[in-house]
Amino acid sequence: MASPLTINPFDAALGAEVTGLDLSNRLADETVTAIQAAWDQHLVLLFRDQAISDDDLVAFSRRFGDLDEPAVNPQGKPYHPDQPYINVISNLTANGVPLGNLGDGEAVWHADMTYRENPPKGAILHGLTVPPAGGATYFANMFAAYDALDADDKALIANKVAIHDGAHNSAGMLRKGYAEQTDVRNTPGARHPLVWRDGDRKALFLGRRPHSYILDMTVADSDALLDRLWARATQDQFMVRHEWRAGDVLMWENLRVLHKRDAFDPASQRVMHRTQISGDPAA
Numbered sequence: 001m002a003s004p005l006t007i008n009p010f011d012a013a014l015g016a017e018v019t020g021l022d023l024s025n026r027l028a029d030e031t032v033t034a035i036q037a038a039w040d041q042h043l044v045l046l047f048r049d050q051a052i053s054d055d056d057l058v059a060f061s062r063r064f065g066d067l068d069e070p071a072v073n074p075q076g077k078p079y080h081p082d083q084p085y086i087n088v089i090s091n092l093t094a095n096g097v098p099l100g101n102l103g104d105g106e107a108v109w110h111a112d113m114t115y116r117e118n119p120p121k122g123a124i125l126h127g128l129t130v131p132p133a134g135g136a137t138y139f140a141n142m143f144a145a146y147d148a149l150d151a152d153d154k155a156l157i158a159n160k161v162a163i164h165d166g167a168h169n170s171a172g173m174l175r176k177g178y179a180e181q182t183d184v185r186n187t188p189g190a191r192h193p194l195v196w197r198d199g200d201r202k203a204l205f206l207g208r209r210p211h212s213y214i215l216d217m218t219v220a221d222s223d224a225l226l227d228r229l230w231a232r233a234t235q236d237q238f239m240v241r242h243e244w245r246a247g248d249v250l251m252w253e254n255l256r257v258l259h260k261r262d263a264f265d266p267a268s269q270r271v272m273h274r275t276q277i278s279g280d281p282a283a
């Protein structure tokens with residue numbers, strides 16, 4: 001039987017909307033294969049109008065691999081104790097205590113949890129409550145960003161390795177159990193190559209700019225090169241902007257895509273639930 005889904009690429013450097021599916025159903029294997037192929041090609045997929053439970057989100061996510069538990073957050077305990085694989089991204093509080101991560105401020109460009117040796121290869125985010133304005137999410141294609149570098153920079157970064165900060169979340173909040181460092185050479189977190197190979201394609205792998213450091217360079221030279229790479233990687237022609245509607249499910253390739261978030265009105269509410277798909281330890 002033909003798969004019911006339709007793939008509609010965005011008019012952008014990455015991303016596509018997938019229509020024709022109800023993610024609360026268990027999908028046929030051939031449908032999952034088609035989604036995976038579209039994901040590999042477009043890097044970010046959007047499914048609109050999904051009325052799914054947390055169990056549905058976890059079940060759908062598991063079709064694409066094992067799941068990682070959320071990163072340590074500033075509270076030091078899970079936001080969703082009943083669902084250990086779901087991270088809650090929200091500005092809501094109860095008695096002054098955050099009920100989710102990242103608050104209402106801007107989240108800078110980053111990939112998720114790259115301070116781990118084996119960061120998640122993808123994430124799936126379900127928008128439950130969405131503010132009337134603000135809080136848009138942006139994605140940037142790091143294949144395209146690498147391809148557009150000039151030959152000198154490609155040669156310069158070919159064998160360079162950078163530290164990916166594990167002490168702060170993407171809103172700049174210190175995670176529980178970490179201390180501030182004043183010297184980026186002491187930043188805690190995994191070291192990853194600046195260029196990751198995917199078959200015969202290459203992608204920039206930057207993680208997040210704050211507290212990053214390129215090994216075997218002076219701090220000044222590392223900062224200058226990182227600033228240049230980041231400025232080039234986050235140009236408009238490599239990105240797509242997503243305005244959320246309640247019921248949106250977005251899945252992104254975490255190792256070849258950067259994302260960031262706009263701030264939004266603190267008086268409005270935003271609640272999102274996210275899963276993280278484990279990376280391949282052999283990759």
Ligand SMILES: [Fe+2]
Nearest residue numbers: 111112170259
């Ligand atoms: Fe993120």
